[in-house]
Amino acid sequence: MKEKKKTMTKNDDEEVPFPPENLPSPSVSDYEDSSAHDGESSDSLDSQSESEFEDGSPDNGSSGDLESAENESSQDEDIVNDGDGGNESSDIHQDGAESDSSEDEVAPRNTIGDVPLKWYEDEPHIGYDIKGKKIKKKEKQDKLDSFLANVDDSKNWRKIYDEYNDEEIQLTKDEVKLVRRLLKNRAPHSDFDPYQDSVDWFKWEDAKHPLSNAPEPKRRFIPSKWEARKVVQYVRAIRKGLITFDKPKEEDGPYHLWGDDSGSTEKANHLSYIPAPKQKLPGHDESYNPPLEYIPTQEEINSYQLMFEEDRPKFIPKRFTSMRSIPAYENAMKDCFERCLDLYLCPRVRKKRLNIDPESLKPKLPSRKELKPYPITCYIEYKGHEDAVTSISVEASGQWMASGSSDGTVRVWEVETGRCLRQWEVGEAVNCVAWNPLPDIHILAVSVGQDVLLLNTCLGDEEEQKRIKELLWVDSSTASDDSGNKAPTVSWLKDDKHMGLRLRHFKTVTAVEWHRKGDYFSTVMPADILFESVLIHQLSKKLTQKLPFKLHGLAVRSTFHPSRSIFFVCTKKSVRVYDLLKTKLIKKLDTGLREASSIAVHPGGDNLIVGSKEGKMCWFDMELSSKPYKIIKCSPVDINNVIFHRSYPLFASCSDNCTAYVFHGMVYSDLNQNPLIVPLEFLRGHTSSNGRGILDCKFHPRQPWLFTAGADKLIKLYCH
């Protein structure tokens, strides 16, 4: 920029010699020239004042002449003023009329318009009149003649040469007056008084409602505050988006005229027009008279016959000489009509397609690989029983396992090798076995028919054996006393044959469950409807208590809370939760099952699962509600047992269809997080016998292993 400026200035410097007058356009200069020329041409030496008038620019040099003129005019005025004012005016009128008429009368008026007069300089005519006739230039007077004429004529100074019409005009007195007034910057007409007195047109004094003559208030001259406030309001509202402007209406853009209408589906509830499905437009092949190259040869037709039915072309082009010879021609009209009928009458329904991936509806579960370890394969079988194994129980350390069978034997197995260590003949089918949960008290509770046997397994060292023997010793006299005093619900007897104790019940005992401290155990007699069907026994004092609650329904199983003095009784339809210390019912859990068969409590104590005879398993979160948190359909037939693992987040169910189902059941300490249940594995391997499959399953207390007891006389160990 600076450089440019510099150059510019340089140019300016250079251009200084050129006169600036040259800059205007030539036409203007022409005009000026012409005017100058006119001035020259009309140069009546005397009439400088005239030229002054024409130019309209008062010159100092000519001021003297003007004054003289003025003086003259004033003289005239004086003369006029001397006369009558009305005369004056009439005179003026006359003059005006004269001038008008004269103007009208002047026949040849130039009609060339506003063009440079220079064009007609060399012409013999000055222009054209209204009829198109040339107006001849008047012959120019000789300068001397004109001078003489001017000198003679006293009114010469009033004459003006009109170059346009090529005539001389004599200004009237009034016109001269007008001009003079204008030159003095006064109103052109002398009768106009700019300073006339104001006239009060209204009477103010007595008027009832005076027109206000109060001055204009100031507020009319200053910007309104209220308006400013309103504007601010609007601006804020616009900024906040409270005021929305209508969008400029979009004009319909180009649209696909022959496009598929079905794409632009309106979302309307009302019946909407559903266009007929578009048919594929026929191509050359479908023509009645296709070009030769479209017609298959006989060989090709033969080859179609060899093709697979689905690959064969549906339409084979054929040639016909005319439309009439097409076989379909006969029926063409009818077909057309029916097609129209179809299109018209066929009820069409818009298919609402739900584009939801069915996979996405599944809950997101962690993969099974992440949830290892869990039992997968069977490695060890425990063979020896001669009839269905009904119940198993694993010792607290996990070294031994006990099983009871329908063949009337109870066996103790070594877990590691599958060797049977001991065997008791109890005579009747065993319903349930339960190992004392304390690791140093190797006592086995076995329910056989109406009895519960407490067996010494003879494991453990001498001291432990001594304690066990003390526990299992009962004075027959006190026992009889006990039974004499109260209603003899259960009698504690000595069993010499098996070196243990025998608790004689009145009905068949189906389930035995130990308390975690190994002193109490509960027995369930489902057949007993009249009496209390659930009893709690104390081993150290050889005492039996009834459950101090009324049960509604038939008790199936019972279990102790793993850490608190809470007792669960599972009846056919519901689970009742009792507090044993306060002896009151805490909760009633509604299973919604037809017939519950088993119950297991999570080692945390707040969750429990109930298995049912219809193959369903209910998971209860007791903090959540008394309704099941999840119902899992495990098997089509009865579930015989459900069980939680003590340390791993696993639970399992076993059913009569010879499968055990292992689940991952994670309970979080965070109360906001619901338990995570993931099905893991079906464990198969048992065979069905008499319609019964796996009768019992138990987890190894320390390993993620599952023992299953089958009706096929086998016990299997599934390892991870």
Next chain:
Amino acid sequence: MNMNEEESGDGRERSIQVRFVTKLSAPFKVPTTAIAIPADIARLGLSSLVNALLQSNDPDFQPEPFDFLIDGEYVRMSLEEFLLAKGISAERILEIEYTRVVAPRKEEDPSLHDDWVSAVDGSSSRFFLTGCYDGLGRVWKGAGLCTHILEGHSDALTSVSVINPEGLETVTVATASKDRTLRLWKINTEEHVNHPMRVRAYKILCGHKSSVQSVAVQTSGEMVCSASWDCTINLWQTNDFNGEDDLVSKKRKIGGQVEESQLEGEAFTTLVGHTQCVSSVVWPQRESIYSASWDHSIRKWDVETGKNLTDIFCGKVLNCLDIGGEGSSLIAAGGSDPVIRIWDPRKPGTSAPVFQFASHTSWISACKWHDQSWFHLLSASYDGKVMLWDLRTAWPLSVIESHTDKVLSADWWKSDSVISGGADSKLCVSSEIPVR
């Protein structure tokens, strides 16, 4: 025509230049000249080829099966596939090393026991020991030749171990049992007896609260260590003098006859750290003990301080453990799945096993390294099979299927035999295994 013939010949069989080398001694040596053999030949073909070569040298040579190694790996497929799989060029002369097939040539008659044979020990070349579920230990001179019966345990034996295998006249033996005790015995192996001699323990080691699962002897024989279900490892003195004040002598009367006194010993150190049953211990060096446990870990203990040095976690219950192999430092262990895992503790970050052998179909009950070979080990499983392994191939060298039930224990004996005891109450001896 010529071209065609050559092409077709190429397509049918390509030949490879090979040279047979061996570390075997004189009768098994073949000339080291390179020969061309067809590429689709497999182990059997190679073996018959070598046998033919040997017979051409020595007409009296008895045919012998051979195994073949190329670049330290056993050939278990056709030569062509092997070269393709390993990316070895078939252009140069291939060196094939051959060894005699590691497989038992002879199966002795099984020696029947009264109950399950739960433990065997073949660390002495003169005899081997067995432990049985009837509570008796037995000393055998050979298959079917029982010399001594170790009597005294009240429950099944779980482990037996010879304390000084090369002792001159009397040999000391340790046994562990489910009756929560260990017993030490002295036996005179030189005596010639017609019927088995009954021996009583000279020392009873009490202190475990639960059944003892395994016993291992220090290399010098002064101490034994035992692993038990009570999650502890106890260390015991083996000396038999009566100096300690805590030793209690007992007189036993059986049938009115006073027998010799028995000492009772107590553990002088207990290694605590395992959280579940310790199933196996080995004591390969004087200062360190390795133990395997049901809590899925293998631990190395320092004997002097009783501290746990290193842990290896496996994820499965472990039943057996042995140290051996290259530099006696590889750890082989098996447990509640059909996989034998071998760790190399010298490698940094040893959590992953360096070898895994998975041909069994059930729990592994025993695994033992060969005491002279770096590559060979045996394994016994509940599927009734004993397998011989070489680290240089993923397949078992041979499978001994002499048992009809679970094999509970197995060991090498005299470095060319395998002894194994199982739940079918049989003791099987498979001999003439040409390791090396």
